[in-house]
Amino acid sequence: MIVSIQLNGKKIVDDISPDMTLFKFVREHGCYSVKCGCETTNCGLCTVFFDGKPILSCAMLAARADGHRVETLEGLQKEAEEFGQFIADQGAEQCGFCNPGMIMNAIALFRENPEPTDDEIKRYLAGNLCRCSGYEGQLRGIHAFMEYKKQGGAACE
Amino acid sequence: MLKIKEYVKAESLEQAYELNQKRTNRIIGGMLWMRMSDAQIQKAIDLSGLGLDQIEETEDAFILGCMVTLRQMELHEGMNAMCGGLIRKSVEDIVGVQFRNLATVGGSLVGRFGFSDVLTGLLVLDTYVELYKGGTIPLAEYANMKRDNDILVHVIIKKTAGRYAYQAHRNTKTDFPVLAVAASMVDGKVKAAVGARPQRARLYLADAPTQEAAEALAAAVVTGSNMRASAEYRSHLAKVLLKRAFAEIREKEEQ
Numbered sequence: 185m186i187v188s189i190q191l192n193g194k195k196i197v198d199d200i201s202p203d204m205t206l207f208k209f210v211r212e213h214g215c216y217s218v219k220c221g222c223e224t225t226n227c228g229l230c231t232v233f234f235d236g237k238p239i240l241s242c243a244m245l246a247a248r249a250d251g252h253r254v255e256t257l258e259g260l261q262k263e264a265e266e267f268g269q270f271i272a273d274q275g276a277e278q279c280g281f282c283n284p285g286m287i288m289n290a291i292a293l294f295r296e297n298p299e300p301t302d303d304e305i306k307r308y309l310a311g312n313l314c315r316c317s318g319y320e321g322q323l324r325g326i327h328a329f330m331e332y333k334k335q336g337g338a339a340c341e
Numbered sequence: 342m343l344k345i346k347e348y349v350k351a352e353s354l355e356q357a358y359e360l361n362q363k364r365t366n367r368i369i370g371g372m373l374w375m376r377m378s379d380a381q382i383q384k385a386i387d388l389s390g391l392g393l394d395q396i397e398e399t400e401d402a403f404i405l406g407c408m409v410t411l412r413q414m415e416l417h418e419g420m421n422a423m424c425g426g427l428i429r430k431s432v433e434d435i436v437g438v439q440f441r442n443l444a445t446v447g448g449s450l451v452g453r454f455g456f457s458d459v460l461t462g463l464l465v466l467d468t469y470v471e472l473y474k475g476g477t478i479p480l481a482e483y484a485n486m487k488r489d490n491d492i493l494v495h496v497i498i499k500k501t502a503g504r505y506a507y508q509a510h511r512n513t514k515t516d517f518p519v520l521a522v523a524a525s526m527v528d529g530k531v532k533a534a535v536g537a538r539p540q541r542a543r544l545y546l547a548d549a550p551t552q553e554a555a556e557a558l559a560a561a562v563v564t565g566s567n568m569r570a571s572a573e574y575r576s577h578l579a580k581v582l583l584k585r586a587f588a589e590i591r592e593k594e595e596q
């Protein structure tokens with residue numbers, strides 16, 4: 185079946201199989217930041233934005249995304265790099281596998297709620313599993329990023 | 342792995358209903374549960390083009406299309422103000438935001454999952470489901486019906502002034518609940534729903550939201566064992582969570 189999906193600002197028309205997931209679709213179109221970390225829909229590694237909202241691409245059919253807007257980390261380069269640097273500065277990751285999903289969802293959090301409390305941060309990121317760290321480094325990175333924003337860092341859209 | 346031969350974006354409920362009568366065809370909600378199965382589906386019937394993803398507020402009710410997501414329910418201010426945040430509390434620990442942006446209220450109720458926070462929470466509200474062919478029936482009745490091939494079109498939550506509470510226990514964040522308890526007091530009548538027993542949520546009635554009533558009710562709750570907890574542990578939790586829920590109801594202002 186033919187679908188037309190706006191991926192990172194570019195319209196992509198493709199002939200796909202009806203059971204292709206959005207996860208597979210974005211990877212086939214070069215978005216390798218999006219990874220699969222589980223078979224049970226609960227690790228958050230495959231997070232993409234669907235019409236601006238974070239979703240699990242492993243659970244959505246690409247067919248359903250026909251006519252919609254999808255963004256991956258590749259499409260949010262500036263925002264992702266800016267925030268990712270604060271995570272790296274804290275040495276928050278070990279293997280780094282969880283990082284793309286974590287960054288995507290943290291960006292979604294800041295877009296919804298630019299000054300979240302610790303409780304709000306933990307709640308929002310609860311669906312992003314990291315099996316190396318205890319999340320403390322990521323939390324420190326988020327605090328440092330928020331402080332930078334408060335001091336007038338470039339605005340997060 | 343789930344296999345799908347054909348994807349059909351339904352153009353009407355009638356078309357979706359007709360297609361859903363065939364055993365090998367399947368409606369897709371958020372697909373989160375479905376994707377974990379090995380089903381071979383002939384036609385996947387997508388309802389996402391039928392405008393059923395909105396929460397409408399009328400004078401006396403909130404009407405949720407079956408494709409409304411758990412996240413929409415969590416964030417809806419009017420609905421949560423009506424029930425003292427019961428709906429938000431019942432869904433906010435389900436996996437993560439990205440998951441709740443997909444999981445639908447329709448799929449959650451049709452599944453009649455034993456572990457369901459969604460079913461547990463909605464059971465103590467004045468909730469009805471509107472089925473395409475089966476008409477509008479109370480959720481408590483629907484929860485006990487055998488699954489058929491009808492389509493759940495809307496969920497209707499009547500606005501009812503009362504006091505509401507939700508309590509659940511999880512072994513670890515984002516896991517299924519080990520036990521879930523919702524309680525309400527409307528016009529002096531106390532209702533409690535206990536879910537994840539691990540069987541499907543059931544409704545119980547009490548005379549007053551007292552500690553004694555909570556103990557008596559907990560003793561009547563039938564629990565079972567699974568990999569998350571033993572029946573004994575769940576029975577103990579039933580006592581604790583019912584007491585907490587009833588205490589919350591006593592302390593709360595009427596919404």
Ligand SMILES: Cc1cc2nc3c(=O)[nH]c(=O)nc-3n(C[C@H](O)[C@H](O)[C@H](O)COP(=O)(O)OP(=O)(O)OC[C@H]3O[C@@H](n4cnc5c(N)ncnc54)[C@H](O)[C@@H]3O)c2cc1C
Nearest residue numbers: 370371372373374375407445447448449457458459493517
């Ligand atoms: C990893 C994981 C963890 C979870 N944890 C929890 C938890 O802690 N608490 C909790 O309450 N829930 C939990 N759930 C369940 C989840 O919240 C949803 O209830 C579940 O995924 C079903 O919703 P869905 O929209 O994904 O439905 P789907 O998976 O798309 O559909 C479920 C079933 O309902 C049918 N269906 C869907 N919509 C309709 C309709 N409108 N009319 C007729 N039939 C329909 C489908 O054909 C399918 O058979 C969890 C699920 C997963 C996968």
Ligand code: FES
Nearest residue numbers: 221227228230242
């Ligand atoms: S791959 Fe784990 S949630 Fe999608």
Ligand code: FES
Nearest residue numbers: 278280314315316
């Ligand atoms: S750093 Fe390894 S999973 Fe998070």
